[in-house]
Amino acid sequence: MDTRSNRRQATRTKLYEAAVTLIAEQGFSATTVDEIAERAGVAKGTVYYNFKSKTELFEELLRHGVGLLTESLRTAADGTAARGGTRVEALDAMIRAGLVFIDRYPAFTQLYVAELWRTNRAWQSTLLVVRQEAVAVVETVLREGVAGGELSDEIDIPLTAAALVGMVLVAALDWQAFQRERSIDDVHAALSRLLHGRVSGR
Amino acid sequence: MDTRSNRRQATRTKLYEAAVTLIAEQGFSATTVDEIAERAGVAKGTVYYNFKSKTELFEELLRHGVGLLTESLRTAADGTAARGGTRVEALDAMIRAGLVFIDRYPAFTQLYVAELWRTNRAWQSTLLVVRQEAVAVVETVLREGVAGGELSDEIDIPLTAAALVGMVLVAALDWQAFQRERSIDDVHAALSRLLHGRVSGR
DNA sequence: TATTTTGCACTGACCAGTCAGTTCAATAGG
DNA sequence: CCTATTGAACTGACTGGTCAGTGCAAAATA
Numbered sequence: 001m002d003t004r005s006n007r008r009q010a011t012r013t014k015l016y017e018a019a020v021t022l023i024a025e026q027g028f029s030a031t032t033v034d035e036i037a038e039r040a041g042v043a044k045g046t047v048y049y050n051f052k053s054k055t056e057l058f059e060e061l062l063r064h065g066v067g068l069l070t071e072s073l074r075t076a077a078d079g080t081a082a083r084g085g086t087r088v089e090a091l092d093a094m095i096r097a098g099l100v101f102i103d104r105y106p107a108f109t110q111l112y113v114a115e116l117w118r119t120n121r122a123w124q125s126t127l128l129v130v131r132q133e134a135v136a137v138v139e140t141v142l143r144e145g146v147a148g149g150e151l152s153d154e155i156d157i158p159l160t161a162a163a164l165v166g167m168v169l170v171a172a173l174d175w176q177a178f179q180r181e182r183s184i185d186d187v188h189a190a191l192s193r194l195l196h197g198r199v200s201g202r
Numbered sequence: 203m204d205t206r207s208n209r210r211q212a213t214r215t216k217l218y219e220a221a222v223t224l225i226a227e228q229g230f231s232a233t234t235v236d237e238i239a240e241r242a243g244v245a246k247g248t249v250y251y252n253f254k255s256k257t258e259l260f261e262e263l264l265r266h267g268v269g270l271l272t273e274s275l276r277t278a279a280d281g282t283a284a285r286g287g288t289r290v291e292a293l294d295a296m297i298r299a300g301l302v303f304i305d306r307y308p309a310f311t312q313l314y315v316a317e318l319w320r321t322n323r324a325w326q327s328t329l330l331v332v333r334q335e336a337v338a339v340v341e342t343v344l345r346e347g348v349a350g351g352e353l354s355d356e357i358d359i360p361l362t363a364a365a366l367v368g369m370v371l372v373a374a375l376d377w378q379a380f381q382r383e384r385s386i387d388d389v390h391a392a393l394s395r396l397l398h399g400r401v402s403g404r
Numbered sequence: 405t406a407t408t409t410t411g412c413a414c415t416g417a418c419c420a421g422t423c424a425g426t427t428c429a430a431t432a433g434g
Numbered sequence: 435c436c437t438a439t440t441g442a443a444c445t446g447a448c449t450g451g452t453c454a455g456t457g458c459a460a461a462a463t464a
Binding site for chain 1: 445
């Protein structure tokens with residue numbers, strides 16, 4: 001059967017799950033391969049049977065995680081478009097999707113933010129690619145909104161996209177770390193209000 | 203006389219500067235005390251003469267850096283108030299001050315963001331205190347704006363403050379890391395536009 | 405003189421990566 | 435069916451190297 005490859009895949013997944021939590025908590029260098037193996041319930045040798053090195057395990061983990069995020073953002077945007085929604089509604093849906101993602105994978109988000117702006121690290125190029133994928137989804141929606149006259153043509157698309165992503169990322173991490181009692185709807189409402197410019201004025 | 207403590211202070215500052223760059227690039231655990239000493243142009247023994255441990259050096263560095271940031275935000279807010287400006291103008295001035303700070307101390311910002319949401323680390327409690335100081339400055343201005351009727355009383359102050367800080371932080375880091383060619387005015391304009399709700403509509 | 409810095413050797417803990425050996429599901433042969 | 439064989443998957447003790455922190459005598463600085 002393909003019980004073989006199923007088994008391998010299961011082992012890899014266990015390793016991802018163990019690594020993401022530990023690295024989010026402690027950072028890459030402070031996390032030992034022994035710890036990862038132990039938490040995954042696997043021998044150290046198995047880590048090296050499945051991955052070339054500690055760094056490679058981490059890079060694959062990054063690719064895997066950002067893949068999930070990008071997919072979920074895109075689904076949100078496409079879904080809105082299919083229902084004939086506006087571009088602003090699409091942005092709102094993407095904020096929601098981002099929050100849901102972070103709620104489900106808080107450790108991954110933490111780790112991603114912690115590593116994203118570091119320079120001179122082995123996985124720098126991987127991160128660059130992977131970041132661009134995610135930001136591009138937002139940029140596309142902004143561009144469509146400007147083209148359709150729904151958004152001001154004076155906005156700076158790359159900078160605005162980065163700011164929006166940052167707003168969601170940081171607000172969500174803060175929510176997870178310091179304001180756990182809030183519901184996802186509270187957070188969504190606060191961010192949505194900023195997006196719609198309903199902060200100043202009453 | 204006073205030259206004594208000046209000399210010590212100068213050594214400490216050299217160590218802060220060396221450590222902040224290295225730790226921002228590589229992370230805390232991947233940075234060795236030997237490297238820090240070498241980059242500061244100081245003997246390893248001097249590090250331990252001035253700081254109890256590597257961790258203590260790092261914690262003092264955090265306190266020092268966030269102190270500078272908080273002070274600069276507060277100055278911006280107070281300056282606006284003194285000139286009789288509105289609260290929205292104060293927020294705008296704080297965005298500017300944040301950008302100037304990050305432009306001057308990019309390494310510190312990077313390191314702060316990388317560590318802020320980690321749990322289970324030695325300096326977690328230091329960070330919590332230090333974060334609250336910075337966010338509190340923003341919250342105060344928001345609260346005053348709501349009280350004066352200038353901002354909607356429906357905004358969620360803690361969440362909005364976190365989102366604003368995040369927006370600035372991430373946009374600025376992205377600017378430094380991926381969009382270096384942009385001027386500080388470009389970045390400020392993009393963020394200001396979001397704050398004023400001048401994104402949707404034309 | 406008192407404080408601060410230097411230079412350097414040393415220790416003990418820790419850790420990434422290796423490798424010889426074990427387990428076991430799948431398959432082939434009788 | 436049942437047993438033997440194969441090789442992918444996994445194991446964990448071991449190695450070579452790294453690094454935080456120490457100790458201390460000598461030198462520089464004020």
